[in-house]
Amino acid sequence: MTFDATTQANIDQWLNGPYDAETKTQIQAMIAAGEQTALTDSFYKSLEFGTGGMRGEMGVGCNRMNQYTVGAATQGFANYLNKCLPGQKIKVAIAHDSRNNSPEFTRIAANIFTANGIEVYLFPALRPTPQLSFTVRELGCQAGLVITASHNPKEYNGYKAYWADGSQVVAPHDKNIVAEVNAISTVADIKFEGNDSLLHLLDESIDAAYLTTIKDNCRKPDVIQRQKDLKIVFSPIHGTGITLVPKALDLLGFEAVTVVEEQAIPNGNFPTVVYPNPEEKEAMTLALNTAKAIDADLVIATDPDADRVGAAVKNQHGEWVLLNGNQMASLILYYLLKVTDLKGNEFVAKTIVTTDLIDKMCASKGVTCYNTLTGFKYIAQVIRELEGKEKFIGGGEESYGYLIGDAVRDKDAVASCAMIAELTAYAKDQGKSLFDFLAEMYIENNFYYEGLISLTKKGKAGAEEIKQMMINLRSNVPASVAGSKPVTVLDYEGLISTDLVTGIQTPIAVGRGIEASNVIQLILADGSKVSARPSGTEPKIKFYVSVNAPLASAADFDKTFAALQEKVGVIQKDLGLV
Ligand SMILES: O=P([O-])(O)O[C@H]1O[C@H](COP(=O)(O)O)[C@@H](O)[C@H](O)[C@H]1O
Numbered sequence: 350m351t352f353d354a355t356t357q358a359n360i361d362q363w364l365n366g367p368y369d370a371e372t373k374t375q376i377q378a379m380i381a382a383g384e385q386t387a388l389t390d391s392f393y394k395s396l397e398f399g400t401g402g403m404r405g406e407m408g409v410g411c412n413r414m415n416q417y418t419v420g421a422a423t424q425g426f427a428n429y430l431n432k433c434l435p436g437q438k439i440k441v442a443i444a445h446d447s448r449n450n451s452p453e454f455t456r457i458a459a460n461i462f463t464a465n466g467i468e469v470y471l472f473p474a475l476r477p478t479p480q481l482s483f484t485v486r487e488l489g490c491q492a493g494l495v496i497t498a499s500h501n502p503k504e505y506n507g508y509k510a511y512w513a514d515g516s517q518v519v520a521p522h523d524k525n526i527v528a529e530v531n532a533i534s535t536v537a538d539i540k541f542e543g544n545d546s547l548l549h550l551l552d553e554s555i556d557a558a559y560l561t562t563i564k565d566n567c568r569k570p571d572v573i574q575r576q577k578d579l580k581i582v583f584s585p586i587h588g589t590g591i592t593l594v595p596k597a598l599d600l601l602g603f604e605a606v607t608v609v610e611e612q613a614i615p616n617g618n619f620p621t622v623v624y625p626n627p628e629e630k631e632a633m634t635l636a637l638n639t640a641k642a643i644d645a646d647l648v649i650a651t652d653p654d655a656d657r658v659g660a661a662v663k664n665q666h667g668e669w670v671l672l673n674g675n676q677m678a679s680l681i682l683y684y685l686l687k688v689t690d691l692k693g694n695e696f697v698a699k700t701i702v703t704t705d706l707i708d709k710m711c712a713s714k715g716v717t718c719y720n721t722l723t724g725f726k727y728i729a730q731v732i733r734e735l736e737g738k739e740k741f742i743g744g745g746e747e748s749y750g751y752l753i754g755d756a757v758r759d760k761d762a763v764a765s766c767a768m769i770a771e772l773t774a775y776a777k778d779q780g781k782s783l784f785d786f787l788a789e790m791y792i793e794n795n796f797y798y799e800g801l802i803s804l805t806k807k808g809k810a811g812a813e814e815i816k817q818m819m820i821n822l823r824s825n826v827p828a829s830v831a832g833s834k835p836v837t838v839l840d841y842e843g844l845i846s847t848d849l850v851t852g853i854q855t856p857i858a859v860g861r862g863i864e865a866s867n868v869i870q871l872i873l874a875d876g877s878k879v880s881a882r883p884s885g886t887e888p889k890i891k892f893y894v895s896v897n898a899p900l901a902s903a904a905d906f907d908k909t910f911a912a913l914q915e916k917v918g919v920i921q922k923d924l925g926l927v
C-alpha cells in the first residue's frame with residue numbers, strides 16, 4: 350500500500366507517537382488487512398469544524414472522532430479561551446447525547462478543561478442540545494460544548510462548540526479555535542488529567558429553568574386548556590428528547606401524550622431505525638403506527654440531540670402525511686405572525702435555502718425576514734447583532750430546525766414540540782386540523798413546494814468529486830430549466846449576484862449571517878429557485894429546488910401539489926440529478 354505524503358506522515362505519527370497501545374494495535378490491524386481506503390480516509394486530513402461543529406465517524410486516526418481528536422479540540426478550545434480572557438474565571442457548560450462513547454468523550458473534555466483551570470458545569474446525564482445553549486446563557490458561561498453528531502448515522506460522533514451568547518461558534522472564534530487546535534503538534538500537549546475541584550454537576554434546577562422558557566413561549570394557554578385532550582404521539586428516536594419533551598408538553602397542559610415505547614430508551618445503536626433522523630420517512634414509521642393505532646391528532650419525533658423535530662398529521666383524506674421542514678417552519682411562523690401583538694420592530698430569521706414563503710408572509714405583516722447561510726449559528730448571529738434593537742419572534746430552516754424566542758440560541762426541538770402541539774390545538778379549537786391550517790396558509794400566500802436531493806460522496810475521493818461538481822455548476826449555467834430561463838445567479842463563494850438578462854453584477858452584502866461560502870443559487874424567470882452546496886456536516890452535496898403556484902381553494906390541494914411535484918421533478922431531471 351502506498352499513501353500520499355500527508356496520510357503516510359500522519360499514520361507514522363500515530364504509530365510512533367505517545368498514543369495508547371490499543372490505538373496502535375488497531376492501526377496495525379488495518380495495515381495488515383490492506384485497508385487502503387479506510388486508512389486514507391482516517392488519516393488524510395484532520396477533522397474540521399463544519400456547519401454544526403466537528404463531526405466524523407468514530408475510530409482511530411486524525412480524521413476520526415476518538416479520545417485524541419476530542420482531546421486536541423478541547424485543548425485548543427481551552428487555549429483559546431485562556432488567551433481571549435486572561436486572568437478571568439472561565440466557565441464552560443457541557444452536555445452530551447445518547448450516542449455510543451458520548452459520556453466518555455464528555456468526561457475527557459471535562460477533564461481537559463479543568464486541567465486548564467476552567468470551571469466545568471456538567472450535565473450528569475444526556476440532555477438536549479438546545480438546553481446546553483440555554484445553560485451557557487443562564488449560568489453566564491463563556492463557552493459550551495455538546496458531544497453529539499446530531500442525526501448522523503450511529504457510526505458518527507461530534508463536537509458542537511458554543512460561545513458566551515449560547516450560539517455555536519462563528520467567525521472569528523471558529524477559525525481561532527481551529528488555529529489553536531492545529532497548533533497542538535503532539536498529544537503530549539493535551540492535558541488529560543482533570544482537576545475535579547473545578548467540576549460542578551448540574552442538577553434538576555436547570556431543567557426547571559429551561560422548561561420555564563418554553564412555558565413563556567406559549568401564546569394561547571386558554572386554547573390548550575380547552576384542547577388538553579389533543580392526542581399527541583411523541584418519539585425521541587432513542588435520543589435525548591425523552592428527558593424533557595414529555596415534561597414540556599405536560600407543563601403546557603397536554604394530557605394525552607403517548608410516547609413510542611420501543612424508541613423511548615436512549616440507545617446509541619438506534620436499534621429500531623436505519624438513521625436516527627426525523628427527515629427520513631423510515632425513522633417516523635413506529636411513531637406513525639402508534640398514531641394510527643390510537644387515532645392521534647399529531648405525531649412528533651426528535652433527533653438524538655433534540656434540536657430537530659419531524660411531524661406528521663392527517664390530510665384531508667384522513668391519511669397520515671409527513672410535513673417537511675419548510676412546511677413546519679412556515680406553519681410555526683404563520684401562527685406566530687398571526688397571534689403575536691406586532692409592535693413594528695420584530696424580525697424573523699431563516700436560511701437562504703429555506704422556503705421564500707416565509708419571506709412573503711413576513712412582508713405581508715411588515716416584519717423583517719433575514720436570510721442567513723445554512724447553520725443555525727448564523728440565525729443566532731443575527732439575533733446577537735440585533736439584540737436590544739429589534740425583537741426576534743422566531744426562526745427556522747428546511748432541515749427540521751426551529752426556534753421560538755431568544756432564550757435559546759440554537760434550534761430547539763423541545764420548544765418546537767411544544768409550539769407544534771400548541772398550533773395543532775389552536776387549529777383543532779377552530780374545528781380544523783393542522784393540515785387545514787397548512788392549506789389556509791397556501792391559499793393566502795401561494796403553495797410553495799420544495800424538493801431536496803442529497804448525493805452521498807464519501808471519503809477523500811468523494812470530497813474531490815463534490816468540489817468538481819460545484820466547479821462545473823459555476824461554469825455551466827443552463828440556458829433553460831423546466832422551460833424557464835435562469836434570470837439571476839447568486840454565488841456566495843465570490844459574493845456576487847449576476848443578472849443574467851442585463852449582465853450586471855452586484856455584490857452580496859456580508860453581515861447578518863452572510864459571509865463567503867460555497868453556495869450557488871439560480872433564480873428562474875417563473876420564480877422557481879435552485880440552490881446547490883456541499884453539506885458541512887456529512888459527506889454530501891445538496892440540491893434544493895423551490896417552486897410555487899397559487900392555490901385557489903382547499904379542494905385544489907391535491908391537483909396543485911401534484912403539478913408542483915412534477916415541476917420539481919422536471920427541474921431535477923434537467924439538472925441531471927435524477
Ligand atoms: O446537523 P444539525 O442538526 O446539528 O444541524 C446543523 O447542520 C444542518 C445541516 O447542515 P449541512 O447542510 O451543512 O449538512 C444545518 O441545517 C443546521 O443549521 C446546523 O445547525
Ligand SMILES: [Mg+2]
Pocket residue numbers: 498499500652653654655656657
Ligand atoms: Mg440534531
